[in-house]
Amino acid sequence: MSHAVISSVTVDDARKSPPTRKAVRRVVDAALADRPDRLIVEPGDSAYPDVLLAEVVATLMIAERLDVEIAYAPTSATAATTRYGLPHGPAALDLARHGDARELPLIRDDAATVLVGTARHLGADAKLHGESYVDDSRLFAGSVRGIRIEPMREAPGLRARVERRLRSGRWHIGRAAQTGGTNLVVEREGVVTERIVKRSTFYRHHVDWKLVCP
Numbered sequence: 001m002s003h004a005v006i007s008s009v010t011v012d013d014a015r016k017s018p019p020t021r022k023a024v025r026r027v028v029d030a031a032l033a034d035r036p037d038r039l040i041v042e043p044g045d046s047a048y049p050d051v052l053l054a055e056v057v058a059t060l061m062i063a064e065r066l067d068v069e070i071a072y073a074p075t076s077a078t079a080a081t082t083r084y085g086l087p088h089g090p091a092a093l094d095l096a097r098h099g100d101a102r103e104l105p106l107i108r109d110d111a112a113t114v115l116v117g118t119a120r121h122l123g124a125d126a127k128l129h130g131e132s133y134v135d136d137s138r139l140f141a142g143s144v145r146g147i148r149i150e151p152m153r154e155a156p157g158l159r160a161r162v163e164r165r166l167r168s169g170r171w172h173i174g175r176a177a178q179t180g181g182t183n184l185v186v187e188r189e190g191v192v193t194e195r196i197v198k199r200s201t202f203y204r205h206h207v208d209w210k211l212v213c214p
Contacts, residue, residue, distance in 0.1 A: 003038040003071070003097070004031035006056055008046035018048045018191050024055040029063075038069040038212070040096045049074045050117040050189040057209055058114040061106065071096030071212035079117030079189070083151055085214060096212055103208040105157035110201050113188055120163070120187040121147040121179040124196050130181025134160050135174035149177045149202050153213075157204035176203035 010027050011019045031039060041056050043049035053072050060066050073092040074081060081088055084104070087095055107115040122128055123146070131141040139147060139162050146163040152173070160177040162169035178201040186193050186200045 001037045002035070003040050004034060004036040005040045005042055006031060006052070007042045008044045008049075008052055011052065016047055018051045019046075019055055021055055021058065024052070025059045028056055028059045032063075032065060032068070036068065038071055038096075038101070040071045040073055042073045042093075042096075044075065048189065048191065050078050050080045051191060053080055054114045054116045054189055057106070057116065058108070058112060060209070061108065061114060061205060061207070062112060066106070066207050066209050069101040069210040069212060071099065071101075079150075083117060084153055084211060087214065095214060099212040099214065101210040101212045104153055104211050104213075105151065105155055106205040106207065106209040107151040107158050107202055108205050109186070109188075109203070110199075115149065115151050115158075115188065115202055117150075117189050119149040119189070119202060121149070121181070121200055122185050122187055122192070123181070124183040124185045124194075128179070128181050129183055130179060132160070132162075132177070132179040134158075134172035134177045137172050137174070139169065139172060147177070147179055158202060160202075176201060178202075 011023045041053045043052045073096040074088050077088050127143040132139040132147045149160040156175045159171045159173045161171045180199045
């Protein structure tokens with residue numbers, strides 16, 4: 001099986017700042033020209049390892065190349081390794097080169113950004129004012145600290161819950177999590193987009209992705 005490595009160094013040295021989609025696309029497109037069966041994402045000492053993974057998967061999604069397998073080999077544990085039960089360090093490299101891929105639900109949002117670790121719906125100036133649903137189940141209506149959203153290995157694909165200072169709400173599982181609000185901002189993989197939006201939805205893409213798993 002042929003593979004290509006996507007690292008934080010090759011993506012415009014994206015070690016201290018989040019990698020941009022344009023920079024990731026350039027590197028992924030070059031790698032795909034050699035027709036690899038698998039892309040191995042090695043973030044190295046990047047401060048935003050899960051962002052790199054998410055952008056690589058998003059690039060494949062947009063290019064309709066989700067037939068290409070993805071392996072993830074971070075040096076330390078991340079939110080994504082926790083979600084998908086992946087190793088890190090030398091064990092991750094060994095799995096990336098010799099492991100088998102399985103199809104998993106691909107969670108994305110309405111901005112074509114893929115979620116691999118954690119996302120949050122937050123209020124721009126303090127509490128979030130609005131309402132949120134997972135499928136047909138309402139999580140809240142009013143004001144809360146935020147909504148936490150995570151991808152899952154199994155169908156239907158994601159889970160979300162209300163974040164509170166002392167005790168968070170229970171998890172709601174479904175295919176989509178949608179929040180509308182008057183001061184809504186979105187945090188993806190630890191990076192907050194400052195622009196206020198009226199609505200944000202994370203949902204299961206119609207095509208799964210292929211991740212190398214234990």
